[in-house]
Amino acid sequence: MDAVLRAGAIYLALMVLFKISGRRSLGELTSFDFVLLMVIGEATQQALLGDDFSVTNAILVIVTLMVIDIGLSLVKRRSKRLAKLIDGGPTIIVENGAFLRHRMHEARVQEDDILEAARIEQGFERVEQIKYAILERNGKISIIPA
Amino acid sequence: MSLLEQEMQDRVHPVAEDLTLQRKVWRFQRVGWYVLTAVVILTLLGLFSRGPLSSLETVSEQGDLTVQYERFHRAGGTNPMIVQATGQPGKEITLSISKPMLDGFSIESIQPQPVRSVGSPQGLSLTFPTDKNGHVTLFISWRSDGIGLFKSQISVVGGGHIPLTQFIYP
The missing domain is CATH 3.30.240.20 (bsu07140 like domains)
Known part of the structure; x- marks a missing residue:
């Protein structure tokens, strides 16, 4: 159960944080941005997996992230307004x-x-x-x- | 119409804009930066464990028990606690830790080791020998297992007690 909760919480937190930092943040990736992105990944990793390093847990977390991502893209196709809210506009x-x-x-x-x-x-x-x-x-x- | 208003009008060519929404997004970002800065400052102050807001030293009413501990914890993390108790010189002293504390935390290490430890539904009773002044100092490393608010107490059997309110972040 907590694999799903962890993945969901991290997905939501990252989405809000990257929304705050704005689309310029990682759009033009300099080498430093790339390093920063990797460090963010490292910091996230522990919270995603907890102290369970099993293959099952890793797969559950990945599956959850994918389900949320695909689900969100489906919802975005249905609702233009939500799509604009999440992705912004030009x-x-x-x-x-x-x-x-x-x-x-x-x-x-x-x-x-x-x-x-x-x-x-x-x-x-x-x-x-x-x-x-x-x-x-x-x-x-x-x-x-x- | 002012220049600013004119500039902030929606264009339809070459792309259809929704500047009302975009400006809301920009405002959200502005507010967000302040919130993030506030989070950093609060972290430095110890709202998320270890800092002036979190670290605490409490003395019991009778003055025979002192506990240094953290008010805020994070799930999976470890934090130290120092317990100083005073009893009869050369005699044993028994400290009891109430059950809520053991629900939220587990003891990762405890120094010195108690000569006797008894578990009961109410919690844990640990007995230690005192030095020639009747003091005993206990170093405990707690690992946070639970999530949420835990109200517990540490007491000297036949002496004072200290109520502890601790919060564990997920």
Whole structure:
């Protein structure tokens, strides 16, 4: 029984925590972010398994996590609103070559982040060359040329 | 319409936005950061065991029993407890630990070992020899097994008692 409870509690806690830290947190994974992600995994591991290191327990925990994940994706397909609440929606942060600064501030995106994405994706030098920059649900910035 | 309001209007092209919801999410994040910071500070203060809010030293009314313990515990963790009792010099002293304590915790180690230990439905009675001043100091390492609130007491048989209220986090 406690394998299911542990997995459920951890799933919920991680979902809320990552919601708080925002989509920029792990969207653009630097090597340090990667290390941080692994450390989070290490910290979670003990709580997930408790002091039961049996194969059965490990499988039960994995199965529970998968059931929750699949279940949630099914519910999200049914309810658009819940999907938006959990995954968020895309946000436009550059419009017709102009930064939308309030939105950028709220979403914790900087000019440099957008210009970097513009260089990598399109080879642009200036913000005027961008028609739209969109902060996507997964934290990546997509660029639509003018 | 102000510039800010204009900027915060929903766009439908190239993507359909729901900024009302997005702003709620942003607000939730702002509040969340404060909550997380508060959690860190409270942890440093000892709300989740080990810290000024948690560590406690209590003396019984008669002054013959002192217990240092933690108010907050975490399931599976171990925490020390130091019990100092005073009895008759050179004679034995019996301490009793009530059952709720043994429901929530198990003794991982106890130093010195009691010369006699008797279990009953009410709990555990441990007998120790005292030194020439009549003191005995007991070091117990408790491992938290249960979850929730445990109200128990430690007492000297024929002497004072100390009520303990302890909470074990899951």
